[in-house]
Amino acid sequence: MPLILAYRHSEIKITGIEIQEELSFCARQNSINHKLDKTISIINKDIKNILISDINGKADIIISNPPYKKKNSGRLNPNTQKAIARHEITLDIDLLFKCSSRLIHKQGRVYIIFPAERISDLILAMESYKFSPVYLRFVHIKKNTGARRVILCAAKNSNKTCTVSPPLYIYNSENKLTNEYISMFKP
Known part of the structure:
Protein backbone atom coordinates (compact mmCIF):
# COMPACT_ATOMS: atom_id res chain seq x y z
CA MET A 1 0.00 0.00 0.00
CA PRO A 2 2.77 2.53 0.77
CA LEU A 3 4.37 1.97 -2.65
CA ILE A 4 1.13 2.58 -4.54
CA LEU A 5 0.36 5.68 -2.46
CA ALA A 6 3.89 7.05 -2.90
CA TYR A 7 3.74 6.60 -6.68
CA ARG A 8 0.35 8.28 -6.92
CA HIS A 9 1.04 11.07 -4.41
CA SER A 10 4.72 12.00 -4.57
CA GLU A 11 4.15 15.03 -2.32
CA ILE A 12 3.21 13.04 0.78
CA LYS A 13 5.41 11.47 3.45
CA ILE A 14 4.53 7.91 4.44
CA THR A 15 5.51 6.10 7.61
CA GLY A 16 4.89 2.37 7.62
CA ILE A 17 4.66 0.51 10.90
CA GLU A 18 5.39 -3.21 10.84
CA ILE A 19 5.72 -5.37 13.94
CA GLN A 20 7.47 -8.25 12.16
CA GLU A 21 11.19 -7.67 11.63
CA GLU A 22 11.46 -9.69 8.41
CA LEU A 23 8.47 -7.92 6.81
CA SER A 24 9.77 -4.57 7.99
CA PHE A 25 13.11 -5.27 6.30
CA CYS A 26 11.30 -6.34 3.12
CA ALA A 27 9.22 -3.14 3.12
CA ARG A 28 12.37 -1.00 3.54
CA GLN A 29 14.07 -2.84 0.67
CA ASN A 30 11.00 -2.33 -1.54
CA SER A 31 11.13 1.41 -0.82
CA ILE A 32 14.83 1.53 -1.71
CA ASN A 33 14.44 -0.63 -4.82
CA HIS A 34 11.66 1.64 -6.11
CA LYS A 35 13.65 4.79 -5.23
CA LEU A 36 10.96 5.84 -2.74
CA ASP A 37 13.05 5.74 0.44
CA LYS A 38 12.90 9.56 0.69
CA THR A 39 9.08 9.36 0.71
CA ILE A 40 8.53 6.14 2.68
CA SER A 41 10.05 5.31 6.05
CA ILE A 42 9.41 2.02 7.80
CA ILE A 43 9.39 1.55 11.58
CA ASN A 44 9.82 -1.96 13.00
CA LYS A 45 7.71 -1.64 16.14
CA ASP A 46 4.42 -2.68 17.67
CA ILE A 47 1.84 0.05 16.94
CA LYS A 48 0.86 0.21 20.61
CA ASN A 49 4.44 1.33 21.40
CA ILE A 50 4.63 3.98 18.69
CA LEU A 51 5.13 7.51 20.00
CA ILE A 52 3.91 10.58 18.15
Missing part, protein backbone atom coordinates in the same frame (compact mmCIF):
# COMPACT_ATOMS: atom_id res chain seq x y z
CA SER A 53 7.56 11.63 17.87
CA ASP A 54 8.31 8.33 16.05
CA ILE A 55 6.04 9.45 13.22
CA ASN A 56 7.07 13.15 13.27
CA GLY A 57 3.77 14.41 14.66
CA LYS A 58 0.19 13.28 14.47
CA ALA A 59 -0.92 11.62 11.23
CA ASP A 60 -3.57 12.97 8.87
CA ILE A 61 -4.45 9.52 7.57
CA ILE A 62 -3.86 5.98 8.75
CA ILE A 63 -4.31 3.08 6.36
CA SER A 64 -4.33 -0.53 7.45
CA ASN A 65 -4.97 -4.03 6.25
CA PRO A 66 -5.28 -5.40 9.79
CA PRO A 67 -5.36 -9.05 10.80
CA TYR A 68 -8.88 -10.16 10.02
CA LYS A 69 -9.45 -13.42 11.85
CA LYS A 70 -10.51 -13.30 15.48
CA LYS A 71 -8.08 -14.74 17.96
CA ASN A 72 -8.76 -18.44 18.58
CA SER A 73 -10.92 -18.75 15.45
CA GLY A 74 -10.22 -20.83 12.40
CA ARG A 75 -7.06 -22.77 11.80
CA LEU A 76 -3.93 -20.95 12.92
CA ASN A 77 -1.19 -21.06 10.29
CA PRO A 78 1.90 -22.88 11.64
CA ASN A 79 4.03 -20.17 10.00
CA THR A 80 4.25 -17.51 12.73
CA GLN A 81 4.66 -14.68 10.21
CA LYS A 82 1.45 -15.63 8.40
CA ALA A 83 -0.40 -16.30 11.65
CA ILE A 84 0.39 -12.80 12.97
CA ALA A 85 -0.60 -11.24 9.64
CA ARG A 86 -3.95 -13.06 9.50
CA HIS A 87 -5.08 -13.55 13.10
CA GLU A 88 -5.64 -10.98 15.82
CA ILE A 89 -2.58 -12.11 17.79
CA THR A 90 -0.69 -8.83 18.21
CA LEU A 91 -3.33 -6.45 16.83
CA ASP A 92 -7.11 -6.56 16.86
CA ILE A 93 -9.58 -4.09 15.42
CA ASP A 94 -10.25 -2.47 18.80
CA LEU A 95 -6.53 -1.88 19.40
CA LEU A 96 -6.14 -0.49 15.87
CA PHE A 97 -8.77 2.19 16.54
CA LYS A 98 -7.39 2.86 20.03
CA CYS A 99 -3.90 3.47 18.65
CA SER A 100 -5.26 5.41 15.67
CA SER A 101 -7.17 7.69 18.00
CA ARG A 102 -3.94 8.53 19.82
CA LEU A 103 -1.78 8.92 16.69
CA ILE A 104 -4.12 10.85 14.41
CA HIS A 105 -5.15 14.51 14.19
CA LYS A 106 -8.51 15.30 15.77
CA GLN A 107 -10.19 15.31 12.34
CA GLY A 108 -8.04 12.51 10.90
CA ARG A 109 -9.20 9.52 8.90
CA VAL A 110 -8.56 5.79 9.04
CA TYR A 111 -8.88 3.64 5.90
CA ILE A 112 -9.06 -0.12 6.26
CA ILE A 113 -10.17 -3.20 4.42
CA PHE A 114 -11.80 -5.86 6.55
CA PRO A 115 -14.05 -8.92 6.22
CA ALA A 116 -17.60 -7.78 5.43
CA GLU A 117 -18.98 -10.35 7.88
CA ARG A 118 -17.23 -8.47 10.71
CA ILE A 119 -18.75 -5.06 10.02
CA SER A 120 -20.42 -5.03 13.45
CA ASP A 121 -16.95 -5.41 15.06
CA LEU A 122 -15.79 -2.42 13.03
CA ILE A 123 -18.72 -0.29 14.12
CA LEU A 124 -18.25 -1.15 17.80
CA ALA A 125 -14.52 -0.38 17.68
CA MET A 126 -15.09 2.90 15.82
CA GLU A 127 -17.73 4.11 18.25
CA SER A 128 -15.53 3.29 21.24
CA TYR A 129 -12.87 5.74 20.02
CA LYS A 130 -15.10 8.47 18.53
CA PHE A 131 -14.75 7.49 14.88
CA SER A 132 -17.66 7.31 12.49
CA PRO A 133 -17.88 5.83 9.00
CA VAL A 134 -17.81 8.37 6.18
CA TYR A 135 -17.27 5.94 3.30
CA LEU A 136 -18.11 2.27 2.75
CA ARG A 137 -17.62 0.07 -0.26
CA PHE A 138 -18.31 -3.62 -0.33
CA VAL A 139 -15.95 -5.88 -2.29
CA HIS A 140 -17.35 -8.92 -4.08
CA ILE A 141 -15.45 -11.65 -5.89
CA LYS A 142 -18.06 -11.53 -8.70
CA LYS A 143 -21.55 -10.20 -9.31
CA ASN A 144 -24.24 -12.25 -7.59
CA THR A 145 -21.92 -13.25 -4.75
CA GLY A 146 -21.95 -11.95 -1.20
CA ALA A 147 -19.52 -9.26 -0.13
CA ARG A 148 -16.20 -10.67 1.09
CA ARG A 149 -14.57 -7.43 2.26
CA VAL A 150 -15.54 -3.91 3.10
CA ILE A 151 -13.41 -0.85 2.42
CA LEU A 152 -14.03 1.69 5.15
CA CYS A 153 -13.01 5.27 5.76
CA ALA A 154 -13.69 6.36 9.33
CA ALA A 155 -13.29 9.95 10.46
CA LYS A 156 -12.45 10.97 13.98
CA ASN A 157 -14.87 13.39 15.67
CA SER A 158 -17.05 13.66 12.57
CA ASN A 159 -20.77 14.05 12.14
CA LYS A 160 -20.71 13.68 8.35
CA THR A 161 -23.06 11.24 6.70
CA CYS A 162 -21.68 8.01 5.30
CA THR A 163 -21.37 7.52 1.55
CA VAL A 164 -21.93 3.94 0.42
CA SER A 165 -20.39 3.43 -3.01
CA PRO A 166 -21.42 0.83 -5.58
CA PRO A 167 -19.80 -2.58 -5.08
CA LEU A 168 -16.30 -3.34 -6.31
CA TYR A 169 -16.15 -6.58 -8.27
CA ILE A 170 -12.83 -8.42 -8.56
CA TYR A 171 -13.75 -10.73 -11.46
CA ASN A 172 -16.08 -10.21 -14.40
CA SER A 173 -18.42 -12.79 -15.93
CA GLU A 174 -15.52 -14.27 -17.96
CA ASN A 175 -13.51 -14.86 -14.76
CA LYS A 176 -11.01 -12.14 -15.68
CA LEU A 177 -9.96 -9.37 -13.32
CA THR A 178 -12.12 -6.29 -13.80
CA ASN A 179 -10.51 -3.17 -15.24
CA GLU A 180 -11.42 -1.25 -12.12
CA TYR A 181 -9.62 -3.75 -9.91
CA ILE A 182 -6.54 -3.81 -12.15
CA SER A 183 -6.39 -0.01 -12.20
CA MET A 184 -6.11 0.08 -8.40
CA PHE A 185 -2.61 -1.40 -8.57
CA LYS A 186 -1.20 0.86 -11.25
CA PRO A 187 1.02 3.78 -10.21
